Each structure stands twice: as structure tokens, then as C-alpha cells.
Amino acid sequence: MPEPPFFEFRHVYKSFGAREVLRDVSFEVGRGEAVCILGRSGVGKSVTLKLAMGFLRADAGQVITDGIDVGTLRESALTEMHKKVTMVFQSGALFDSLTVAENIAFPLQERAPASDDEIDAEVEHWLDLLELKPVRDLYPASLSTGMKRAVAIARALAAHPQAILYDEPTTMVDPMMSHMIVELIAKVKRQVRLTSVVVTHDTQLARKLADRLVLLHEGGVRFFGTLAEMDASTDPALREFLQHDSLALP
Template sequence: MTDILRINRGGPTKLSLPREESGLTAAEDLDSRPQNFFEFRDVSKAFDERPVLDHVSFTVKRGETSVIMGRSGVGKSVTLKHIMGFLKADSGRVIIDGEDVTDYTEEQFAEVRRKVTMVFQSGALFDSLTVRENISFPLDGQPGLTADDIDEYVAKIAHMLEVEHVLDKPPSELSTGMKRAVAIGRAFAQNPEAILYDEPTTMVDPLMAGHMGDLILRLKEAFHKTSIVVTHDTHLAKKLADTIVFLQEGRVTYFGPWGGFESSDDPFIVNFRKQDDLIPALDQTL
């Protein structure tokens, strides 16, 4: 079935729950999985005949973090919506964990969303629940988990995310940054194989943006989840990225490590780097 993370002082381990038997050892199962967790193959998407994604291709290796960058409206968040099944490609293929999901039904995507979760800009928390209840929501009713197990997880992830002091508050009393931290805690409670972050530092002050970046980095280093981060924030990208995907007018104009992006003399990339250093972004993406 699944595991949930148990966070100990010596580092993360697993709290085991009943699992379906695959007939493979853990090492054999790991070796048999595809190296690329996400793959876009020549994906195009248009709205009202306006191209938003134009033959987009990139890969994200298992356990790595890819950061998708570009100005507002270039298709950054649209890529995430294709992964989650909220949008379907006009052409091209979307591959997740070795499976072609391009033509999946909503029922099939329900299975995908058990292994891939998304942290939305708004946090998408349940207003009627406390922070504690929001974080524990994916764990409630899971077989093999006691109330003490759930309380322990919530306490430890809340400590890691520095939200212990708001556990009994409703989301309405939280700042934007706090809501996103709580949403990240809830996402990890689902124990997904991959996490998508949609503009985690937009609409917050620079201090909170830096703090959010540190939190995501801490989780990246602890749990090695495959991740995609959509952002305009070059400081966040430098901190988190194993690879950069830069979109310009719906096309990938750079795909590679941060160093190549930082030294690129492409005029669009140079201009993007300069503007991001000067202008606090209030990016509203598609």
C-alpha cells in the first residue's frame, strides 16, 4: 500500500504499513524503475488558437529537482496541469514513472495523483479544519496507523516546517507563507513519490521567500523526492535546481544545470536574470 515518513533526529526513516507484494526485493524494484520520473515529449497546447506550449520536451530524473522558469504566461504552470491531468496535450506525450499518461481518463489519473501531489499557490487548505487536522488529513483512516502515529508525524513535520505554534489555528489566521508551509506538510503526509510546487515564493516578502526556499531545500535533502518547482525566482532556482527548464514563448530555450543558465548569453535569459534581481515579482502564471 504505502509508507509514511517518520522523522527522527538522526534523519528520516520509514514507518511501514502493509504493502502489496510485488515479488521483487526492494533493490530489484528500484533497479527496475525508469531513470526519468517525468518526461515531456514534444508537447504542444493552445488556448483559443494561441500556443502556450510549443513542442516542449524535457526530462526530470528520479530523485532530482527540476525548476521551470520564465516570465508570466509562458506556460510554466500549464506544464504542471498536464502532469496532474487537469489539462490534456493537443499533441505530444506526457510520461510519468515510465507510463504514458497522455490519454488517461480521470479515473486513471486518480491513481497518478496518489504518487504525485501538488502544492498550490493558495495552499488549498481546508478552511474548516485546523492546521493540525489539515496536515493529518491524508493519514486519517489509513490501516495500520494509530492516533499516536499520526500525532507523532504531525508534531515532527510541524517542527521541521516551523509551524508548531499554529497547529491549533484555522488557515484563515495564517499568513500566505505559513499556509504554503502547512500545504507542504500535508503533501508530504501523503508520502508521494513526487511533489510539484507552483510558485512557492510568489506574493510573499523577500524574507519569507528565502525562508520558504530553505524549507523546501531541507525537505529535498532529507527525503530526495522527485520535484518540479515552477518559479520566477532565480535565487530559489539556484538553491534548489538540479536542472533548469527555461520557457520563452512556450518553447524550451534552455534545459540543463544552473551553471549553464547562469552563464548563458541568450538575450532572453540575460534579461530575465537582470529583471529578477531588480523587480520583486508578483507573477500570476497560467
């Protein structure tokens, strides 16, 4: 039997007051797979990630994460789930009073008992993977937005999650830094066997990373499939999205 998906959205509906944001949204993310969620601003991409994390609840339908219906979880079970599934926020949400290395060590200290040497070795590993060694002793305030994001990714990985969700990892940074973050996320994907969901309106990022892509459009899933299927699609809404996006490139 094939392995069940890690994330599964089954006919999910979500409204805020009178505003229906998601209508009958279904897609899945296999274990170890990277799925990019594309769509215009305000279409419900961040809401989708928050549903997967259990920060928001669906009005109807089911959000299944690692075999569990997230909508049924109470607070303590959600906290448990967040050890498996972690989200990298745009802001980074780093501890300002801790250095880069200390930020990365934080989830390691929270976990099962480990010696200082073991923690140091692991911090080194993540500093190295995310190319952060030169800034290990700096505080977040002195880092650029892009660097903060790299630290946030390292800290998220140090918690040893099974899945990582990124919300717009390349927005608000300059093109060079954006390129660097894409490279880092691609490297993380290659070197850590992790299920990833990346929300973006950056189709360059999506092309580089995605095994499959979801296009959210007017509340629904307009497209779900591979890059090759996306390129072959003649759907006008999909073509228009891709065309606008390529025009927006620098």
C-alpha cells in the first residue's frame, strides 16, 4: 500500500464573517515532498498554512496532518503536533536577546537531555548548512531581513520537525538575498528529508523547489499537479497568473 500523505486537505471551507476565503479546497502533500502554494495576494495562502498548523479551524471539511484530523485536537495535542510540524514566519520571530547561535540552540535545549557538547555540535551543523557561521555571535537586530530568515529556518530545523511550512520566504528581501534564500531552502530540501510546504507568489522559487504545485484562485484549487503539468496546462486563469508573475520579475 502506498504511504499516506503527510498533509491532506479534504473539501476544506473557511470563511471570516461574510467573506468566504476557501471553498472546497482539496490537495495533499506526500511525506518528503515539497509542495508550493501559489496565488494572488489575499487568496488564502497564509490561511491554508494556519489551518495545517491548527492555528485556525476549518468550517467544514478536514485538515489531516500525519494521519490526525487537526480540527479535533485540543491545545495539548496541538503542542505535541507542533514538535512534528513547524512554521517559519515571515518576521522570523527570533529572540532578540539571544545571539544567532543561541537562537538555534534554543529548541535543542528544550528537547531531550543532551550534553553541551552535543548541542554545540548540532548548532555548528545548522550554522554550516544555512551558511551562518560568520554571524554566529551577532544579535538578530544587526542582521538583514534575509539573514534573519536563514536563522529562523535553522532554528526551525534544530527542533527536528518532520515537516516545515514557509510563508513567503522571499518577499521583502532584495533579489540577491531572495536568490540566496531559495538556494538555502533547496539545500535543506536535498539534505534533510523533510516534508515542505512553501507559500509564495514567486514562481522562480516554485520552479526551483516544488515537486507539485497548488494554485489557489477565487477561493478554490484551480490547479494541483507537477511543474510539467502546469507548463502544459492551457487553463486561462493559470496562464494569466504565470504571465503576470513573469512580467513582475526584475
